[in-house]
Amino acid sequence: MKNTPRCYFTLCKRVIGLALCFVLPGWASGAELHVPATVEAGRTVSIPVPGSGQATFYLVGPDVVVKRGVNLGSDLQIQSSDIRTAGFYRVIVCDSSSACSSATFEVKAAQPAHLSFFLHPSRVPVSFPDSIDATAFVFDQYYNLVLTPAAVDFRITPASGASFSRQVPTRNGVAWMRMGSTPHEGAVEVTAVSGKVEEARVIQQVAAEACEVRMKAVTSGKTVTLETDPVRDCSGNAVPDGTVVSFTKIDRAGKSTVDTPIKKDVARAQFSVEGPARVSVACGVVLGNEVDVNGKL
Amino acid sequence: MTSINDTTLTFRKMLPRFVKATTFAIAVSALAVAQSSAAPRTEPQPQVQLPEVHLDAIGLSPRPIEELTGTTIARHYALAWHDLALGFESDQADGLDEEFVGFARDRLMQRIDEQKQTGVHVRILDHGHHLRAVFYSMDGTAMQLADHVQLEIQTFDGNKLVDTQNSPHDYIVLMTPGADRWYVRDLQEVSAKPF
Numbered sequence: 001m002k003n004t005p006r007c008y009f010t011l012c013k014r015v016i017g018l019a020l021c022f023v024l025p026g027w028a029s030g031a032e033l034h035v036p037a038t039v040e041a042g043r044t045v046s047i048p049v050p051g052s053g054q055a056t057f058y059l060v061g062p063d064v065v066v067k068r069g070v071n072l073g074s075d076l077q078i079q080s081s082d083i084r085t086a087g088f089y090r091v092i093v094c095d096s097s098s099a100c101s102s103a104t105f106e107v108k109a110a111q112p113a114h115l116s117f118f119l120h121p122s123r124v125p126v127s128f129p130d131s132i133d134a135t136a137f138v139f140d141q142y143y144n145l146v147l148t149p150a151a152v153d154f155r156i157t158p159a160s161g162a163s164f165s166r167q168v169p170t171r172n173g174v175a176w177m178r179m180g181s182t183p184h185e186g187a188v189e190v191t192a193v194s195g196k197v198e199e200a201r202v203i204q205q206v207a208a209e210a211c212e213v214r215m216k217a218v219t220s221g222k223t224v225t226l227e228t229d230p231v232r233d234c235s236g237n238a239v240p241d242g243t244v245v246s247f248t249k250i251d252r253a254g255k256s257t258v259d260t261p262i263k264k265d266v267a268r269a270q271f272s273v274e275g276p277a278r279v280s281v282a283c284g285v286v287l288g289n290e291v292d293v294n295g296k297l
Numbered sequence: 298m299t300s301i302n303d304t305t306l307t308f309r310k311m312l313p314r315f316v317k318a319t320t321f322a323i324a325v326s327a328l329a330v331a332q333s334s335a336a337p338r339t340e341p342q343p344q345v346q347l348p349e350v351h352l353d354a355i356g357l358s359p360r361p362i363e364e365l366t367g368t369t370i371a372r373h374y375a376l377a378w379h380d381l382a383l384g385f386e387s388d389q390a391d392g393l394d395e396e397f398v399g400f401a402r403d404r405l406m407q408r409i410d411e412q413k414q415t416g417v418h419v420r421i422l423d424h425g426h427h428l429r430a431v432f433y434s435m436d437g438t439a440m441q442l443a444d445h446v447q448l449e450i451q452t453f454d455g456n457k458l459v460d461t462q463n464s465p466h467d468y469i470v471l472m473t474p475g476a477d478r479w480y481v482r483d484l485q486e487v488s489a490k491p492f
Contacts, residue, residue: 092452
């Protein structure tokens with residue numbers, strides 16, 4: 001009995017029955033629905049529903065679920081407020097005999113209306129190549145990412161010097177660019193513009209590393225007072241107050257170093273010296289001049 | 298008689314193949330159902346069955362991806378889809394805060410709220426994601442990804458199945474880093490296209 005054709009037939013029926021349980025609900029369908037392939041976000045849609053009698057209409061979208069009764073043979077109105085979010089929407093209509101028809105349409109983002117703009121970093125040394133990154137995400141009025149390519153104009157306005165701009169097309173709703181900092185310290189405004197939308201951010205450009213350090217020494221008895229000239233970077237910008245300058249003295253007593261911050265563009269230090277001494281100055285990786293005090297060491 | 302025997306023989310040969318194929322299909326569905334109906338996650342549970350996520354980040358610009366970041370993103374994206382499927386099926390939005398922020402979170406919250414109001418719920422059978430990183434900002438604060446996924450979506454009105462959809466879906470995803478994870482900030486379904 002175990003291997004008879006009847007047994008196989010019974011088993012087969014069960015397997016097919018099981019498969020149909022999974023498949024049939026999807027096949028059960030009423031009349032075909034004709035929906036637009038794409039719709040702009042926030043627009044009203046009208047879908048003709050063929051047939052006669054009453055039916056239940058469902059709309060399932062990214063952030064919306066609608067269920068209501070409809071009359072077959074009329075046009076189904078989908079409110080603009082129901083399709084503000086970009087994505088795919090499923091329309092399902094089930095008639096009184098529970099036969100359901102379904103169709104899908106896509107809602108695409110409307111025109112650019114918002115820019116999400118990031119400028120990095122917030123402070124940057126002057127004349128530093130590829131140090132500023134600007135990224136703009138383009139959204140429509142409902143904050144859908146606008147995937148249709150759009151041009152974003154990055155307008156750069158330095159504190160001094162001429163303004164300039166760079167136009168970058170969006171890719172998947174994103175436009176980005178990288179640029180070097182300009183030679184002069186101060187605030188630099190970067191504005192991202194797409195159509196009628198613009199968003200501004202400000203970046204602070206600060207002096208770069210010191211370019212040259214020079215000091216002079218004034219001796220009074222056993223005391224020597226040292227003072228640098230105004231410390232500047234290679235573009236002529238004053239190095240910020242607080243930047244450390246190191247003075248190093250070598251005399252009969254040995255070697256000693258004083259670290260002092262720049263205050264109002266200059267750094268000062270005082271040493272006691274025993275006989276002839278040599279003093280040097282440095283700021284960061286930049287070595288300055290050397291000064292002999294009380295004759296050559 | 299010969300004819301009946303031949304038919305029987307053909308049946309014998311075909312049946313195991315058919316049963317095997319069906320069993321496989323059912324097994325996948327059952328696994329996916331188990332994934333979507335797992336208990337709400339208060340803490341990371343090692344037992345949670347996550348959808349498969351394959352992340353491809355070759356040629357990513359302007360910043361290359363770090364290995365650890367790639368692993369974290371794939372894991373949290375899988376967790377995000379797990380939570381999404383769970384939320385859609387159970388009408389519970391509690392788990393969404395774990396992996397979603399911003400627009401993505403707000404929209405999913407609204408969707409689940411409207412599901413509750415209408416009595417409609419959705420079961421998602423997730424057959425795995427092919428995720429491709431397409432943009433990673435220089436400062437590391439945003440990553441955009443394109444996801445290609447095969448989903449079976451069953452829509453129920455109460456207990457009545459009103460629609461089944463088994464098709465590939467494509468998403469544009471924006472993920473941003475938080476204190477200890479990457480969050481899904483935007484999840485937008487798009488028509489299939491090469492990114």
